[in-house]
Every structure is written in structure tokens, then in C-alpha cells.
Amino acid sequence: MSEATATHAGVEPQETPLTPESWGKLGMWLFLAGDAMSFGCLIVGYGILRHASTNWPVPSAILGINLTAFMTFLLIVSSVWMVLSLSAIQKGDKARFKKFLGLVILGGLIFLGCQAYEWTHLITEVLPHHNLAFGKDLFATTFFVLTGFHGLHVTGGVIYNTCVLVAVSRGRYQAKHVEIAGLYWHFVDLVWILIFTFVYLV
Amino acid sequence: MTTTTHDEPNYMGVFWWLLALTLLELGVIYMPIHRMGILVLLVVLAISKAVLVALYFMHLKFERVTLGLIALSPFVLCVFLILMLLPDIFPR
Numbered sequence: 251m252s253e254a255t256a257t258h259a260g261v262e263p264q265e266t267p268l269t270p271e272s273w274g275k276l277g278m279w280l281f282l283a284g285d286a287m288s289f290g291c292l293i294v295g296y297g298i299l300r301h302a303s304t305n306w307p308v309p310s311a312i313l314g315i316n317l318t319a320f321m322t323f324l325l326i327v328s329s330v331w332m333v334l335s336l337s338a339i340q341k342g343d344k345a346r347f348k349k350f351l352g353l354v355i356l357g358g359l360i361f362l363g364c365q366a367y368e369w370t371h372l373i374t375e376v377l378p379h380h381n382l383a384f385g386k387d388l389f390a391t392t393f394f395v396l397t398g399f400h401g402l403h404v405t406g407g408v409i410y411n412t413c414v415l416v417a418v419s420r421g422r423y424q425a426k427h428v429e430i431a432g433l434y435w436h437f438v439d440l441v442w443i444l445i446f447t448f449v450y451l452v
Numbered sequence: 453m454t455t456t457t458h459d460e461p462n463y464m465g466v467f468w469w470l471l472a473l474t475l476l477e478l479g480v481i482y483m484p485i486h487r488m489g490i491l492v493l494l495v496v497l498a499i500s501k502a503v504l505v506a507l508y509f510m511h512l513k514f515e516r517v518t519l520g521l522i523a524l525s526p527f528v529l530c531v532f533l534i535l536m537l538l539p540d541i542f543p544r
Contacts, residue, residue, distance in 0.1 A: 268515075289526075291530075298537050322474055326470045326471065326474070330463055330509075334463065433510055443498055443501045443502050444498055447477065447495070451480075
């Protein structure tokens with residue numbers, strides 16, 4: 251069957267020009283490039299607003315960095331678990347795969363729990379003490395927009411990884427699907443590395 | 453169809469590098485140097501970590517160059533944004 255015939259018959263052509271493994275991988279990369287543009291705009295916008303502001307507080311003094319340093323460590327470790335789960339499924343070791351992807355999901359949930367605690371602590375105690383609030387000043391608003399947008403991505407990643415875990419367990423997904431899910435999760439980790447630096451440390 | 457075939461990177465080695473760079477970042481903010489120096493160091497460290505994740509965890513090092521260019525395309529937008537907003541950043 252020629253490539254054209256295969257396409258018209260609704261069958262996935264065997265190879266893509268850039269990702270011979272699957273079209274899904276190319277699709278994920280294109281999605282991530284678009285998503286990176288969203289985060290890029292938010293981070294650049296944050297930088298511009300911060301630079302233009304005359305009374306921007308010292309972030310580390312208000313936000314604290316101990317908890318977020320732990321959250322950063324957690325996402326880095328979860329990225330390692332993700333590649334180990336991919337390595338396991340590529341070798342056909344489903345038990346090891348399930349263990350590591352389960353840890354990735356758990357890591358994501360703990361991250362979200364930490365973020366919920368951080369937000370609650372900031373909204374109820376820290377920000378009012380400094381006369382700051384979401385919608386009232388740029389420091390708080392940009393903080394919640396950036397970390398909230400990232401938190402939504404982590405939530406999506408937890409749901410996505412859970413679906414992949416179930417699908418692999420049922421034999422419907424293979425290693426190539428895990429690799430695609432891994433790309434998304436590593437991207438979430440990569441973006442947090444930048445947010446941690448620009449929002450909390452700088 | 454199979455997933456990408458290449459030698460498995462040393463994932464734990466990358467992890468230790470990421471951990472070391474993160475600890476270095478936390479140390480940099482307390483360094484008694486000019487604020488601009490701290491900013492430059494933090495940006496360099498953050499970009500180094502991001503590159504490590506992209507190259508080894510996302511396997512970009514083993515992909516085709518064109519895919520790498522797709523991955524880099526958002527930075528063009530960021531640079532464009534920064535350049536276009538320069539008049540606002542440094543008003544005459």
C-alpha cells in the first residue's frame with residue numbers, strides 16, 4: 251500500500267519525517283512548542299511588569315523558598331522516575347513500569363498538595379500582612395497566574411499519567427505512548443525549573 | 453513501531469547534576485555580590501538545568517536536528533517580545 255493510499259484509507263503512515271516512532275510524538279512536540287510560547291509570554295510579561303514596577307517586594311522574603319525548593323526537588327525526582335518507567339516498559343518489565351509511573355503520579359499529587367498549602371498560607375496569612383492580594387497588586391496577581399497556570403499543567407499531567415498507567419495495564423498502550431506522556435511530564439518539570447528561578451529566587 | 457533506539461543516557465548522572473545545580477542556585481542568592489551578578493548566575497543555572505532536562509530526559513540529544521529547531525522556536529517568540537518591549541523597559 252502506498253503512503254497516499256494509506257493516508258486516504260485512514261491508516262497511519264508508517265513513518266513521519268521527524269519522529270519515525272510515531273505521529274503522536276511529533277504531535278506532542280508541536281503541542282509543547284505552542285505551550286512553551288504561552289509560558290514564554292507569561293514569563294516575559296512577568297519580567298517586564300516587575301522591571302517597570304517601583305515597589306516590587308523581594309520575592310524570597312514573602313514567598314519563602316524552603317517549600318518550593320522541596321517542590322522543585324520533587325519534580326526533578328519525578329522526571330527521573332518517568333524515564334525509569336519508560337526504560338522499564340521498553341524492556342517489557344510491566345511491574346517495574348507500574349511502580350515508577352505510580353511514583354510519578356504520587357509525586358505530582360504531593361506537588362499539588364504543597365501548592366495548595368502554599369496558596370492557602372499566602373492568601374490567608376502572608377499576603378494580607380504585607381497588604382498584598384490577587385487582583386490588587388501585580389506581585390500577587392502575576393504570582394498566582396504563573397504558578398496557577400503551571401499547577402493546571404501538573405493536574406493535567408497527573409490525569410494523563412493515570413490514564414496511561416491504566417491503558418498500559420490493560421494492554422492498549424505500548425512504550426511509544428509512555429514516551430509521549432513522558433515528554434509532557436518533563437516539559438512540566440522544565441517549566442517549573444524556570445518559574446522557580448524567575449519567580450522565587452531572582 | 454518502536455520507540456527511539458539509542459543508548460540509554462545516564463539518567464542518575466543527570467539527576468545528580470540537576471540536584472547540584474539546584475543547590476548551587478539556593479546558595480547563589482545569599483552570595484555577597486552585586487544583584488546583577490546574582491541575576492546572571494541564576495539565569496545561567498536555570499537555563500543549564502532546562503537544557504539538561506530537554507537533552508537527556510526528553511531525549512532531544514538523540515532526535516533529529518529539525519525536531520530540536522521546533523523545540524527552540526518558542527525562544528524566538530520570547531526574544532522578539534523582549535526586543536519589542538525594550539522601549540518600555542528602558543524608556544528614553
